[in-house]
Each structure stands twice: as structure tokens, then as C-alpha cells.
Amino acid sequence: MSDKMLDLEETATQTGPKGVINDWRRFKLESMDQENLPAAKKELLRQMSSPSRPKDDTRAHINRKMSVQEYELLKDEDEVSLKKYRKQCMQDMHDKLSFGPRFEGVHDLDSGEAFLEVIEKEHYSTVVVVHIYKVGVKGCEELNNCLDCLATEYPTVKFCRIDAVTSGAAERFSDDVLPTLLVYKAGELLGNFLACIQHLTEEFFATDVEAFLNSYGLLPEKELAGVEAEEENDVE
Numbered sequence: 001m002s003d004k005m006l007d008l009e010e011t012a013t014q015t016g017p018k019g020v021i022n023d024w025r026r027f028k029l030e031s032m033d034q035e036n037l038p039a040a041k042k043e044l045l046r047q048m049s050s051p052s053r054p055k056d057d058t059r060a061h062i063n064r065k066m067s068v069q070e071y072e073l074l075k076d077e078d079e080v081s082l083k084k085y086r087k088q089c090m091q092d093m094h095d096k097l098s099f100g101p102r103f104e105g106v107h108d109l110d111s112g113e114a115f116l117e118v119i120e121k122e123h124y125s126t127v128v129v130v131h132i133y134k135v136g137v138k139g140c141e142e143l144n145n146c147l148d149c150l151a152t153e154y155p156t157v158k159f160c161r162i163d164a165v166t167s168g169a170a171e172r173f174s175d176d177v178l179p180t181l182l183v184y185k186a187g188e189l190l191g192n193f194l195a196c197i198q199h200l201t202e203e204f205f206a207t208d209v210e211a212f213l214n215s216y217g218l219l220p221e222k223e224l225a226g227v228e229a230e231e232e233n234d235v236e
Helices: 002-011 017-031 039-049 068-076 079-097 112-120 140-153 206-215 225-235
Strands: 127-133 158-163 180-185 188-193
Touching: 112 127, 112 158, 127 140, 140 158, 140 206
Parallel strands: 127 158
Antiparallel strands: 127 180, 180 188
């Protein structure tokens, strides 16, 4: 019974101080340049991060404290590795708590059918922002550029764009109501902003579009914003 419990403890994710130390040991082994490490240092890192245990291993060995040799190794490493480790931990935590898909860039929709499909078949937790535009209409190109920026800031939001003519509803989306922003979630229309640049300043940027959507509560919180800002301050 005790052996089974010990095996379970080894395979379970550790969240306490000992678990953090063990995770850090594994991270160091994976992130360091193995080819250029001295043999002694490489062997020490291997021993620190090895998930296997010898046959004569005991619970005390598994839960052992960090040795002086290990401490000196960690202390001598620069802070960049620690920041990378912390960022990875935060990202792993977010991934475990986030059940929706992630996206890259703005998706170009080439037909009315594609437009309906992205609304009806997207994950129920995903916010879908659709920009209906027309080449040559004031504000459309600028808004497209803004959405390109926002897509990198909000990877869990699906940003799309479709030409009014391509959509098959050009008569409904005449030039005077463009650019139009439509926001959906779980197939439900949450925001319908015709001629949306009337709500923005003459010269607008991605932050202005972001603030406008946030004023209606349509965007989720940014990911790891606090960690990114802290790292930038540390670099400075």
C-alpha cells in the first residue's frame, strides 16, 4: 500500500515548495545549452531533474532538500532563466484554465457561407469579431490595421473580416454604414456597430478600437499582462 501511495505521489503534479523546486530542476535541464555545458555540471543537472528513482530510493530522498551544490548552481544562473520559468508557469496555468481555442491573426472570410459558419460553429466560449468592409471606403483600411494589432493582443478572440460584396449582402451594407463591426458569442449577436468609426476620433489607433469594444464589455482580459509588464520593468 505504501509503495502504491509513493508512486501516486511521484506522478501527481506537485504544487507546494518541493514541487516548485522539482519543476525548476527539470526546467533548467531542458532550457540550458547541453552541448556547451561542462560534464560535471551536465551530470548534476541530470541528477537534479531525473524523474526516475533508484531501487533503494526512499520517501526522504524524493522529498529531499536542495543541496548546497544545487543551490550554488541555481544562484550562479542569471535572472533571465528564472523569468522564463515564471512566465512558462503562468502560461501553463492559463492553458489549464482556458478551455477555448486560440487564434493567430485576422481571418479573411471569402463568402457568406464562411461568414455564417464562423458564427454558428465556433466554440461557445469564443468571442468572434467580424469587420465588414469595402475597399476605398473611409476608415476600412485603418480598422483592418487596428484589428491586425488586436489579434496579437487577444489570441482567444477570433477576429475576422469580409468584403461587403463578397458577403452577398452588399445591398444591406452600403458605403454609408461601413465599416461595420459585428460581435458574436455562442451564435448570439452581442454588438452591431454600423459606421463604427463615428464612435472614434478622426485619427484612431488599435488602442482606441480596444477601448471602444471594452466599453461594451466585449473583450476578455489580456493574457499575462501583469507578468509582461513586470518583465519589461526588470529589463529596464
